[in-house]
Amino acid sequence: MAADLVTAPASEEAAPLRRNRDFTLLWGGQTVSQVGSAVSVLAFPLLVLSLHGSAVQAGALGTLQAVVRVVCQLPAGAFADRWNRKRVMQVCDACRVTLFLALGTAVLLGRAPLAAVFAVAGAAAVADVLFTAAETSIVSQLVHRSQLPEAFAKNEARSYGASLAGPPLGGFLYALGRSVPFLFDALSYLCSFLAVSFIRRPADPQQEESAPTSLRHDMAEGVRHVVGSPFLRAVILMAAPVNFALSGVQFSAVLVLTDAGHSPRTVGLAQGCIAVGGLLGALVAARVQRLLPFHRLLVAAVAVLLALVTASTLLAGRTYMVAPVALGLFLAPAVNSALFGKIASVTAARIQGRVISVVALSATAAASTAPVIVGLVVEHGGGRAAMATTIAATALSLLAAVASRRTLRTA
Structure with missing residues (x-):
């Protein structure tokens, strides 16, 4: 089964990950993106509280995102296996740039109804799950098999670092203006989009020649x-x-x-x-x-x-x-x-x-x-x-x- 993996070429087998151009681009782009996401995690409930003053509504927003992530987990994995994973990540980043730019602009203009905030949060959660499925799956296509544990360890460090840096940064940006954290997050997804776009290695899962199947079948x-x-x-x-x-x-x-x-x-x-x-x-x-x-x-x-x-x-x-x-x-x-x-x-x-x-x-x-x-x-x-x-x-x-x-x- 492992023989079907698409890994880095033999010439890169002994090279450290820091010299793996494609993995470094992916890792760097996701570092910025995850910091932006951690900023929004804090900013979303603060925005709901400041606009509508309801702790129940702020909690409901977090629940919505959690439910969306659970429901979309299996379909996201199937889509990551059907489509070019690099293209999936680009589309997800483009969607998130658009969503957070629109929300930040609406907040700046004072035209951000609660329904719009919930819609952006829910749609962003869908894109998050689909992006994560493609990004996790693409790692084995960018690095050599022997380096997979190290690559995932670097991803763990990235996630913990973002979770520590994001909330304080989110509080600082929110103090500058309620729209600033969301505009910052839009910028972080733009950085991720550019980083993914420069990845060279093919990111298509290896598919066997067979008749098309349904999403449910997959x-x-x-x-x-x-x-x-x-x-x-x-x-x-x-x-x-x-x-x-x-x-x-x-x-x-x-x-x-x-x-x-x-x-x-x-x-x-x-x-x-x-x-x-x-x-x-x-x-x-x-x-x-x-x-x-x-x-x-x-x-x-x-x-x-x-x-x-x-x-x-x-x-x-x-x-x-x-x-x-x-x-x-x-x-x-x-x-x-x-x-x-x-x-x-x-x-x-x-x-x-x-x-x-x-x-x-x-x-x-x-x-x-x-x-x-x-x-x-x-x-x-x-x-x-x-x-x-x-x-x-x-x-x-x-x-x-x-x-x-x-x-x-x-x-």
Whole structure:
């Protein structure tokens, strides 16, 4: 199956990624784009609150985007396998430039009704999912197979860096004017469009000669491929609960610290410390991956995470309860990039978009339920009970990893 991959030519096999022109263009463009997206994540609820003053409407906007991303995940993977991935990314960027330029202009002119804000947010979420499916799938066509874990590790560092830099920048830009963050985001997507346009390597998935198929057939094929693969089944069984745990423990920490009487400023600083742990881990993820074979890295990382989440639970209510969480998030980028690197290396290019979308949907769907479940547990059982829920999820992931270690080792 891996033989079907389209990778960098042999002459580039030993070259470092920083000398891979196409990957560097993609990575640089997405760095700017993701900072712009992080700016908008903050600006959207602020805009709704300033225009309409409703926290419920601001929350509904975030819910809309989350639902759109879940619903569009599988179709996006199918489209990424049907079409030229470079062209998909260009179209998505062009759409997002248009959307945010229009919204920024409307806000500047004082003509931004709530319906228009929701429409732009929803449409942008669709473009985000489709772009991400194509961008994740195209990595294996731009770098050599042996460099896939390193490439995904760099993408992890990019994401964590943007999530840290975006909100403060968004607050600063919003203070300059309510339209400025959206115009900035439009500019960031323009930069991404230009970077993608200069990629030279072909980005067409390898398709077998066959009769045209429906979108439903293509999505079903992706699901069947994942269900029929022992390795991918093992990945989902391990990744879903651990993503729930990582999301849940961060949300639990916020609720526990707030309930303990800590100020919003202190809680914010604690969240920042957790995020820094992820960023630092992303910066050294490639080195961490080289310390242990793939299957041992996964088992060791989840086992360490279980110990750290347990330690954080014992410290519940104290500000330094976030220290073990930050250490746990430090290991997450190495695990994520190793997983996606392995998936990309063993999956044929023609179906890679669908496979990655199925795996991503499983992981993100589990993580998205964490705040709701944790919130309910906190309300009825308290903060320690919520933390115990994340411990159970991490233990479930560890059991799945241990039980599947032979499958993970031979993949």
